[in-house]
Amino acid sequence: MYTVNVDSIDKKMVLCENLYSKTGALIMRQGRLLDERIIPYLKRLGVTSVIVKDASGKVNNDPFCEYDIKGLFADSPFSRSEPQRGENNNRYERLRKDPRILLPDHTETNSLLTLKEIDRNNPFDLLREEVLFMIQNAVITFSLEGRKNVELIQKVVALFEELLEGHNEIINLLDIKATDSFTYQHSINVAVISTILASHLDYQPGEIKTVALGALLHDIGKRKTPPHIRLSDKQLSLEDRKTMELHPVLGYDYIIRNPIIPEEAAFIVYQHHERLDGSGYPAQLKGDEIHPFAQLVGMVDVFEAMHANRHYRSERNEPVEIVEYFMSLSNTHFPEKLVRVMLSSISLYPIGSVVQLNNNECGIVIKSNSNIPCRPVIRIIFDRLGFPVRGERIIDLSHSDKLTYTITRSFG
Ligand SMILES: [Fe+2]
Known part of the structure; x- marks a missing residue:
């Protein structure tokens, strides 16, 4: 373990201690694999240095670690350090770094916040x-x-x-x-x-x-x-x-x-x-x-x-359990309306969250369905064998011909 300045963070480092802001709020949990994208965020919160260790070969280097899905893709080519299909290395590499690049409205979150004068x-x-x-x-x-x-x-x-x-x-x-x-x-x-x-x-x-x-x-x-x-x-x-x-x-x-x-x-x-x-x-x-x-x-x-x-x-x-819970307590604990x-107005599967389907395909949520909150629109990113999907494969789980699909796990 050693301490590094936030400017020196790179993707070969793992955070060794929980990270708190100056005000004591938990910013990041220990064990998180770091990369340089996190630097502006940490600086914004006033963090100047972090305690890290080098990522060993045993550390899951999957991009989805931020969704806490270590092991989900253990048998997938994506869990290996190098992509397997040379012709698409760039695309795979980008996907490896951040699956949300597949979102149609992908933008930097930080850029949205425009505050008045901060002292x-x-x-x-x-x-x-x-x-x-x-x-x-x-x-x-x-x-x-x-x-x-x-x-x-x-x-x-x-x-x-x-x-x-x-x-x-x-x-x-x-x-x-x-x-x-x-x-x-x-x-x-x-x-x-x-x-x-x-x-x-x-x-x-x-x-x-x-x-x-x-x-x-x-x-x-x-x-x-x-x-x-x-x-x-x-x-x-x-x-x-x-x-x-x-x-x-x-x-x-x-x-x-x-x-x-x-x-x-x-x-x-x-x-x-x-x-x-x-x-x-x-x-x-x-x-x-x-x-x-x-x-x-x-x-x-x-x-x-x-x-x-x-x-x-x-x-x-x-999410399906959450829906069932509230439906069962409607009018006894909480008003039905x-x-x-x-x-119908709060996202049960946040856009950008990763889900696994009952046929083992994995995808990223790209749209919520307010009429059927447990059945969002998914963009498949890994096929049932764990290989990255070529081209675009979109499944709207709310469609009547897609009712055999169910989400078995969700992350993020
Ligand atoms: Fe309370």
Whole structure:
């Protein structure tokens, strides 16, 4: 292991330690194979050096490592260091580096973010920039059209920029050191998804802003939950669960005293674990007793956690399971209308994610189908034997003649 300046990163290096931003947010997990494309991103977040080791022959050098699909292509020519078909070396090499080059709307994500003046000596400005960057990426991940919908990306980023501008108190409330990186990312994702849904539900601009703020702060009470409970990955004891379930009350008490936080945003914090049938907490409210904004954010909270489970936990929730879960709880835990809007307007398979089909072909998602969210449009990149596909092979899984195809695994 050794330390290198970010400018010296090249593709023969593997990250040896988790990488955190100046504000404590997890930027990248250890074990990630690095390459020079990551340099501008790290610099943007203020990282000056990283601890790395040289990639040995045992390290999976597949480009899809960023999707955590090590081993999936173990028998594929792509898992070898050199492409097998000489005439297409350039194309294969580019594909090896980034499968998203196959996306019709492939552009650099960074180029979309255009912030107002940033004072690099001001820690609040740096944190604000980081939050907005994460918000932009969340819009790309969860919106049906990914980065293609520049208008939506800019609209949501502008909304949060306005929300955070001049309000260091809010940025301070998001201070990751007081919670943890998982809650930080989760809160941002919940805020973005809730904002997109509020737009689809034709909420007024002021209401959308309140939903965004309440969603951003919904778990703020976890700041006061002891870390051994908050960060536990084991099943909590009854006593610890009761302590954990205090976080909506603690969060509400904490922010209601802040004059810049609208009362309705505080309701979101207090009621986001209540459920329509009264089975939630802390007050076992029922139906209309739960504020509509809290019903919305409470549903998104569960959705995001299940979605994130796919990336970070051993018990993965495939999108089809997520859909079944929400359909089964429609009108008991969550309003049927909200469930319908969420499943038709939020991407279950983000554009650019890699999927494996039941016939062993692998592809990249190029378009979502809002009418059948579990059956996106796929561009096949590896055939059933693991060889790169020549030419263009597109499968729209929502077509009636493609119903025998199913997605068996997804990554990213
Ligand atoms: Fe919560």
